Amino acid sequence: QSALTQPASVSGSPGQSITISCTGSSGDIGAYTYVSWYQQHPGKVPKLIIYDVSQWPSGVSTRFSGSKSGNTASLTISGLQAEDEADYYCSSFTSADTLVFGGGTKVTVL
Amino acid sequence: EVQLLESGGGLVQPGGSLRLSCAASGFTFINYGMSWVRQAPGKGLEWVSSIGVRAYTTYADSVRGRFTISRDNAENTLYLQMNSLRAEDTAFYFCARPILSGADKRGFDFWGQGTLVTVSS
Numbered sequence: 271q272s273a274l275t276q277p278a279s280v281s282g283s284p285g286q287s288i289t290i291s292c293t294g295s296s297g298d299i300g301a302y303t304y305v306s307w308y309q310q311h312p313g314k315v316p317k318l319i320i321y322d323v324s325q326w327p328s329g330v331s332t333r334f335s336g337s338k339s340g341n342t343a344s345l346t347i348s349g350l351q352a353e354d355e356a357d358y359y360c361s362s363f364t365s366a367d368t369l370v371f372g373g374g375t376k377v378t379v380l
Numbered sequence: 381e382v383q384l385l386e387s388g389g390g391l392v393q394p395g396g397s398l399r400l401s402c403a404a405s406g407f408t409f410i411n412y413g414m415s416w417v418r419q420a421p422g423k424g425l426e427w428v429s430s431i432g433v434r435a436y437t438t439y440a441d442s443v444r445g446r447f448t449i450s451r452d453n454a455e456n457t458l459y460l461q462m463n464s465l466r467a468e469d470t471a472f473y474f475c476a477r478p479i480l481s482g483a484d485k486r487g488f489d490f491w492g493q494g495t496l497v498t499v500s501s
Contacts, residue, residue: 273424306487308425315494316417316425321479321487359425361487367438369415369427369485 274299274360274372281378282350290375292343292360298370300341304363307336307345310374311356320345347377355379382406382490384475389495396465396499402458402475402492409456413484416449416460418471419494428473429460430484443469465499472496 275293282288292299292307299305305323308316318327320336323343333348343362347354360372388400402414415430429439429449437449448461458475473495476488 304483304486308488310425315474315491316488318479318487318489321489327479327487327489361425361427363485367485368440369430371417371425371427374424 272370274362274370276358276360276372276375278373279376279378281380282347283380284350284352286350287346287348288350288377290345290347290358290360290377292345292362292372294341294343294362294370296341297366298341298362298364299338299343301365302363303338305336305338305343306361307334307343308359308361309334309354309356310359316359350379352379382477384477384490384492386473386475386492386495389473389497391498391500392465393501394466394499397461397463398465398497400460400462400473400475400495400497402460404456404458404475404477407477408481409451410453411481412477414451414458415476415478415484415488416458416473417476417488417491418469418473418497420468420471423471426471427485431458432484433481462497465497467499470497470499 307320310316324336413432416428446464477490479487479489
């Protein structure tokens with residue numbers, strides 16, 4: 271159950287687009303379309319922003335979009351806003367019927 | 381309104397035990413698998429355990445054999461019995477509900493506020 275690999279930090283200017291990668295293996299991301307992404311502001315609980323690779327929960331901005339290629343999933347934030355500054359985590363279902371999270375990525379809006 | 385309220389956290393010595401509870405309301409509890417996710421202070425998220433609607437249980441390697449997840453559908457409550465606690469189990473423990481009633485690990489759309497477990501002598 272090794273954690274998924276995410277970059278420690280990503281930054282961008284307001285209005286720009288940024289992409290966060292999440293790399294796993296053929297036993298998790300590569301095998302299933304069950305990748306989720308969470309946004310977590312300091313002191314707050316995680317918020318689901320993408321599930322099943324590219325689906326939006328009700329009420330989530332479509333500026334957030336998800337995709338997957340092989341063993342790597344990606345989250346793109348378009349039209350970056352100050353409120354997007356937060357930690358982002360990916361997760362994936364695994365072949366062992368478990369769940370694995372990424373180490374998290376800190377997004378900074380310059 | 382969906383609400384998840386954890387309780388039972390606190391300070392415990394290494395090797396000790398603790399039982400966490402998560403009271404659920406605002407949805408049909410019996411229709412959802414439920415999970416526990418933890419987060420050590422200043423660290424990332426770690427999945428701990430899930431229990432399906434038919435009480436099938438799964439665990440992370442780090443807690444298997446020490447933690448037991450269970451549910452009481454009559455009381456709409458999720459539990460996590462934690463035994464043989466270690467310093468590395470220190471974390472905020474969140475209960476979480478999946479976005480899809482039939483799939484307990486495909487994204488958690490509701491989270492409790494968390495309860496802090498501190499394992500220290």
